[in-house]
Amino acid sequence: MKKNYFVSFLVLILILNLTFIPVYSFASNETSELNWYYARSKEKGKAPDGPKESIAFLKDCGGYFLGDTSSKVLYLTFDEGYEKGYTGDILDTLKELNVPAAFFVVKPYIDSAPDLVKRMVDEGHLVCNHSNHHPSMASITDEEKFNKEITDVEEAYKNLIGKDMPKFFRPPMGKYSKDCLKKLQALGYKTIFWSFAYKDWLVDNQPSESYSIKKIEDGAHPGGIILIHAVSKTNSKVLKTVISDLQSEGYEFKSLTDLPE
Template identity: 55%
Template sequence: MKLTAFVPFLLCTLLSAGPLSNKELNWYFVQHGQSISAPKEASQFIDKYNVYYVGDQSKKQIFLTFDEGYENGYTAKILDVLKENKVPAAFFVVKPYIKQNPDLIKRMEAEGHLVCNHSSTHPSMASVTDPTKFNKEFDDVNEEYKKLVGKDIPKFFRPPMGKFSESSLQKTQEKGYKTVFWSFAYRDWLVDNQPTHIFAKNKILGKAHSGEIMLLHAVSKTNTEILDDIIKELKNQGYEFKSLNDLP
């Protein structure tokens, strides 16, 4: 192709590509037996942006994660159970949680858990299109964590409410973070409408799968009370609990 023809061709190609979409999407996963896949709306681009929602599906490993929007009095007990069972976990925290619970953050870090970024103000990251505001959602959390423990926060990010866009995933990657969704979650965050122990155990154990990234909410009284039983039963089934640092 002659250069005079190539230049408008290249320009046309770039224009047709356009900016990445800011369309807000909601995370969910598709499970076919033991196989987990991403939502169809994101399947064409999600693998480009350091996104994790499941680990190695050929290994009986579980990655235990907790979201911490606020403290409901249960995290210390959760940490006790994790310590007793020698299980690592990741706690995704917002900036106010760090400020209001410094002793818990220090304990998480001291006991080998990952304290990870869940944004400063818990917005839909797809809605934060201003670059300065987007960066601030990450940086404010990191600064608060670094002020407390003396080092940068681990570079794992969970989008609040599971809301994202292709653009937000790219910008998250550009900041050096891995996006961590999940391959299991259930309705455990309603503090005034907690599931029964039997329901929760059946749900969690019945959906266990290789490479699982398990999302639990630490505000849940039920989760706290059944956690020891859940961990022991999953270990009995041959599952090993791993750190997000061990993701492939």
């Protein structure tokens, strides 16, 4: 009798595990905070692999880290958390070389540098959403607070420019979850990650110009979405050389509006 009771108990535990564990795991995976990364190929000029945690659902949730990998196309993007005085030089270079770019801005940047934002738009660049307060969007569980991080930036842009903000979003700090990508998609956004970035944002510890030129050019590949920070003095100095060198290698710079669906 005791043996039968023990067997029944084990069967009950097994049923409970099979019933509840997958449901719990699924719910957890939907909201778990992830950190963006890519696995760079050892072969120069080959696109990297995306993160194993999210590559299966990334496209279905409106996420991009690559563009058209069938041709030598690059998409240049800048993150603008605050103005350090180099964006004007960056815009000068882009205008001279006739290269489009996307600038991902927070609301305080729009408020503090309206003339630069207007110039970006006037010169044909995209000014896109980088949130209001630069939080991890995956950490915001309150839907109203989540939406406000997005809509506050949209409203500031529309008040300044008189048009709706382009629907591209760059996750602050590269933090995301499947749930937050779906929320952004429901708001009409494509979430733009990257297939190249490097440590360029430390304003008091800038890389050398030669290092940056080699790093960026070696990281280029067909369909590459390049992330660099506009607070970098080095980036502002090397940008013309980098763009010209990559163009001489046959690369063409396109807008995020040309991303394949």
